[in-house]
Amino acid sequence: xxxxxxxxxxxxxxxxxxxxxxxxxxxxxxxxxxxxxxxxxxxxxxxxxxxxxxxxxxxxxxxxxxxxxxxxxxxxxxxxxxxxxxxxxxxxxxxxxxxxxxxxxxxxxxxxxxxxxxxxxxxxxxxxxxxxxxxxxxxxxxxxxxxxxxxxxxxxxxxxxxxxxxxxxxxxxxxxxxxxxxxxxxxxxxxxxxxxxxxxxxxxxxxxxxxxxxxxxxxxxxxxxxxxxxxxxxxxxxxxxxxxxxxxxxxxxxxxxxxxxxxxxxxxxxxxxxxxxxxxxxxxxxxxxxxxxxxxxxxxxxxxxxxxxxxxxxxxxxxxxxxxxxxxxxxxxxxxxxxxxxxxxxxxxxxxxxxxxxxxxxxxxxxxxxxxxxxxxxxxxxxxxxxxxxxxxxxxxxxxxxxxxxxxxxxxxxxxxxxxxxxxxxxxxxxxxxxxxxxxxxxxxxxxxxxxxx
Numbered sequence: 001x002x003x004x005x006x007x008x009x010x011x012x013x014x015x016x017x018x019x020x021x022x023x024x025x026x027x028x029x030x031x032x033x034x035x036x037x038x039x040x041x042x043x044x045x046x047x048x049x050x051x052x053x054x055x056x057x058x059x060x061x062x063x064x065x066x067x068x069x070x071x072x073x074x075x076x077x078x079x080x081x082x083x084x085x086x087x088x089x090x091x092x093x094x095x096x097x098x099x100x101x102x103x104x105x106x107x108x109x110x111x112x113x114x115x116x117x118x119x120x121x122x123x124x125x126x127x128x129x130x131x132x133x134x135x136x137x138x139x140x141x142x143x144x145x146x147x148x149x150x151x152x153x154x155x156x157x158x159x160x161x162x163x164x165x166x167x168x169x170x171x172x173x174x175x176x177x178x179x180x181x182x183x184x185x186x187x188x189x190x191x192x193x194x195x196x197x198x199x200x201x202x203x204x205x206x207x208x209x210x211x212x213x214x215x216x217x218x219x220x221x222x223x224x225x226x227x228x229x230x231x232x233x234x235x236x237x238x239x240x241x242x243x244x245x246x247x248x249x250x251x252x253x254x255x256x257x258x259x260x261x262x263x264x265x266x267x268x269x270x271x272x273x274x275x276x277x278x279x280x281x282x283x284x285x286x287x288x289x290x291x292x293x294x295x296x297x298x299x300x301x302x303x304x305x306x307x308x309x310x311x312x313x314x315x316x317x318x319x320x321x322x323x324x325x326x327x328x329x330x331x332x333x334x335x336x337x338x339x340x341x342x343x344x345x346x347x348x349x350x351x352x353x354x355x356x357x358x359x360x361x362x363x364x365x366x367x368x369x370x371x372x373x374x375x376x377x378x379x380x381x382x383x384x385x386x387x388x389x390x391x392x393x394x395x396x397x398x399x400x401x402x403x404x405x406x407x408x409x410x411x412x413x414x415x416x417x418x419x420x421x422x423x424x425x426x427x428x429x430x431x432x433x434x435x436x437x438x439x440x441x442x443x444x445x446x447x448x449x450x451x452x453x454x
Contacts, residue, residue, distance in 0.1 A: 046077040046102050047109040056115040059150045063178065065089055065113060070224060077102060077111065084276075087269035088224075093429050094118055094147050096388060097372045120147040130163045138162035151175060166191035174221075183229070185217040195239075196339050197331045198350050200246065207241035209332050219262075228263045237332055246331045248293040254330065256292035260285035268306060272429045273392070275314040275364070279304040287333070296326035296333075304454065312366040318454045321357035324405070329354045335402055337415070343398045344437035345417020347447050353402030360454045362396040370425050390425035394435075396454075416440055421447070 049071060054062040069085045071077060082100045089098045097116035104110065122144050130136035142158030154172040168189035176184040193209045195201060212235070219229020234257055242252035261284050268277035281302040288294035300322035307315045322335055335341075335356035338349050343358070370390030397418040403409050421435030433449040 046079070047104060049073055049075050049077050049111050050109045052111045052113065054113045054115070057117065057150075059117060059120065060094055060115070060147055060152070061150050064092065064094070064150075064152045064175075065115065067175075067178075068092060068224070069113075071111060077109070084269055089113070089115065090388075090429075091268070091271040092152060094120075094152060096427065118146060121145050124158070126158060126160055136163040138164060140165075164191060164193050176218075181221040183217075183219050183221060183227070186215075187233075188214045193332075195331065196336055196350065197334065197352055199352060200243070200331050204241055204243065207239055207246075210238050210240075211332075212236040215258075225267045226263075226265050228261075231260045231262070233258055237330075239332075245328065248288075248295070248328050248330055250293075254292055254294050256288045256294045258285060258287045259289075268304075270370075272431050273370075273390070273423065273425055274304075274306040274316070275366070276306050276308050278306070288327075294327070294330070296324055296329050298322060298324045298333075312369075314364045314366075316360070316362040316364060316454050318358075318360040320359070321355070323355045337400050337402060341400070342449075343400045343415050343417050344396065344419055344435060344447060345398065345439040345443075345445065346415050347417075347437065347445055349415075351400075351402045351415065353407075354404050356400070356402045358398065358400030360396060360398050362394050362454055364423075365393045367391045367393055367422075387427040388425065389427070392423045392425070393420070394423055394433075395420045396435075396437075398437075419444075 050073060052066065052069075052071070052073060054065050057065065068088050068091075070088070071081050071085055075081070082102070086098045086100055089095065094117065095115040096118055097114075099112075099114040101112040101114065102109070103112065124142040124144055125139075126141055127137070127139040130138055138160055139162050140158060140160035142156060145153075145155040147153070148155045148171075152174050154170070156171075157169045158167070160166045166189065168187070168191075170185070170187040170189075172183070172185040174183045176182045189211070190213075191211045193211060195207050195209060200207070213233060215231055215233025215235075217229050217231040219227055221227045234255070236253070236255045237247065238253040239246045242250075244250075246252065247254045263282045265278065265280045268274035268279055279302070281300075283300050285298045287296055287298070300320070302318070302320040304316070304318045307317075309315055320341075334352050334354060336353075337343050337346065337351040337356070337358070341356065341358060343349070343351075368389065368391040370388055372388045395418075397416065399414045399416040401409065401413040401415065403413060407413075417437045417439050419435055419437030421433055424432040424434075426432055431450065433447070435447040435449070436444060437447060438444045
């Protein structure tokens with residue numbers, strides 16, 4: 001894709017790069033600076049917590065809530081700690097309302113955590129347009145249990161028809177072994193996917209990929225913020241029209257084992273729409289162990305930083321990338337912008353490669369802080385009577401590139417878009433983003449997206 005040489009676009013790209021670099025370089029110093037500020041003017045301490053009492057959790061085990069909190073018996077309690085823990089409990093995705101109250105009785109200091117539970121067994125209608133294209137309509141249904149057995153276990157099954165039909169089932173237990181903080185997940189699925197590669201479609205027209213997959217994950221949570229795990233699976237993919245490169249095997253079908261080791265640090269205050277904290281995700285995966293013609297490795301990283309600026313403003317930054325090494329990477333394992341990852345301004349433009357890198361910088365202003373609304377006068381189940389809303393304004397710029405091994409990567413390889421919008425925080429952790437973005441030539445596009453975090 002040829003890039004425009006307009007001065008504002010280059011200025012935007014320079015500002016984005018400088019800002020992202022500054023955020024990354026200052027991450028370690030930002031936390032130290034915050035600590036220095038607290039040391040100089042510490043927040044008011046409400047008291048030392050003796051006992052924490054959890055209420056309103058009719059189905060949820062109390063330890064699910066307590067294990068997510070930074071406040072423990074013996075902690076020095078502050079208003080900041082209360083607000084932070086409220087966000088962490090909301091991020092569990094189990095409650096429509098979270099209140100944390102403090103009281104004392106003589107020399108004893110109590111913390112009361114009062115929650116209102118969601119409707120956990122939810123039938124989900126599934127419909128939409130794949131990649132935002134009205135010609136790619138899909139529909140179906142699923143059944144999701146958010147809180148199986150009251151232990152924050154997730155049980156999910158779905159069937160999708162229309163464009164890219166699929167069947168899937170998954171189970172996740174974040175506390176398989178609570179004593180050792182081990183978690184477990186299992187997933188099975190089938191999908192019939194229309195080829196996403198424009199390059200391959202230009203050669204023979206559209207073709208389809210059939211994917212069968214089964215995989216399991218075992219991991220450990222080291223503390224409130226750090227987890228690591230290993231995912232092992234078996235994948236089978238076949239194409240309806242074979243050409244060299246569409247699969248590693250010459251018969252048009254790859255059946256291979258894969259394994260991925262991952263690490264995550266996550267201190268975000270609210271996962272679906274964070275305004276403070278850090279998220280760093282690293283992974284290394286191997287595809288093929290000699291049982292197949294497939295034999296390559298992929299390494300990836302995703303770093304996100306959220307900085308409160310004061311006055312209802314916050315800054316969100318993201319850098320991410322994925323690189324491969326080894327043998328042939330088939331078409332179905334390529335990386336894409338325009339399918340999954342997006343560059344606003346090039347929202348529907350498909351960019352293809354073996355490797356990918358991108359970044360986002362977003363300035364947010366909270367127009368309406370997230371708050372809960374009780375519909376007590378409306379006849380509805382209690383789980384649906386508490387709704388949470390928030391509205392934020394955002395200015396953003398995105399940049400990114402895909403490339404093949406051997407390609408020369410230059411600043412001109414990156415596509416950059418910028419714009420602004422209104423973000424709505426809706427009940428049940430849904431984030432609706434309505435945005436307008438421009439590409440490097442100044443062409444604009446309106447975007448409606450349900451992706452929460454950058």
